[in-house]
Amino acid sequence: MGTFAVTGSASGMGAATAALLERAGHSVIGVDLRDAHVVADLGTPDGRDRAVGEILELSGGRLDGVAAIAGVGPGMKDAAAVMSINYFGPVALLDGLRGALAASGAGRAVVMSSNSASTVPLVDAELAALALAGDEDGARERARAGQAAAPQEIIDFAPSITAYATSKLAVAHWVRRTAVTPAWAREGVLLNAIAPGAVLTPLLRDSTGGAAEGDPDDFPTPMPLGRFGEPEDVAFWVHQFLKPEARFATGAVLYVDGGTDAAMRPDAH
Ligand code: NAI
Secondary structure: OOEEEEEOOOOHHHHHHHHHHHHOOOEEEEEEOOOOOEEOOOOOHHHHHHHHHHHHHHHOOOOOEEEEOOOOOOOOOOHHHHHHHHHHHHHHHHHHHHHHHHHOOOOEEEEEOOOHHHHOOOOOHHHHHHHHOOOHHHHHHHHHHHHHHOOHHHHHHOOOHHHHHHHHHHHHHHHHHHHOOHHHHOOOOEEEEEEEOOEOOHHHHHHOOOHHHOOHHHOOOOOOOOOOEOHHHHHHHHHHHHOOOOOOOOOOEEEEOOOHHHHHOOOOO
């Protein structure tokens, strides 16, 4: 049985993924701000370094898979923190663990993007470019400046909506750019992203001002299946990507969103 690291393991989709892997007989190294084997703040360079070090120690330097699920939502007040947690967190963690994934011979990594990357019309292309260039200070500064300049009704709706959607777009682009480099592809380490839609977790409940408690047909984005997702609906697909048998998909971004993205952008892919 394998050894997997799961970030965000204390709640929501990370907890559901950790539980699924454990039920399948694997060892899971959970990473979170609390209630985890590795307690670390992935929003800071020190926290990321510590997390990588402790995961390598606990795994003996060999990992079958990493699910980088930890993240925050558009309701977070500090847009700079959203960029640090949602983009720079998973990128630094996966860069730091790539060697351990290669050591297993069939390493698998999954990163949590969001369908907000394609369905929210407020993405800041310059902010995404700063993130992809690895400029964390620049990205934090631009995220805060964008937030300060945003109309009040946007701030009232979700204070970090632009940083959130941009962080999720940038992380999906990072996955696509990185997955095909020889250091990943030719080492047998497959890297994919999942873009969930509205999934009933504490994050969604905190970010949508009660909309996720009501009728899915009244939700701000279309919910064609007439229901919100459960954390297990996403954990199922994370698990598929983490299997050694999942050997010909890399650089993919899979929408697991009940059809929201298809309903909003039927002719895009
Ligand atoms: P959640 O709030 O239930 O779980 C997120 C976990 O990440 C928490 O346990 C939290 O402590 C941890 N975390 C947050 N900041 C951290 C940090 N700085 N360092 C370490 N751990 C940290 O949220 P949920 O919904 O399960 O979210 C999982 C991922 O899915 C996130 O990346 C989120 O942005 C993304 N997502 C969620 C959607 C939803 O509708 N719930 C939709 C699309 C994407």
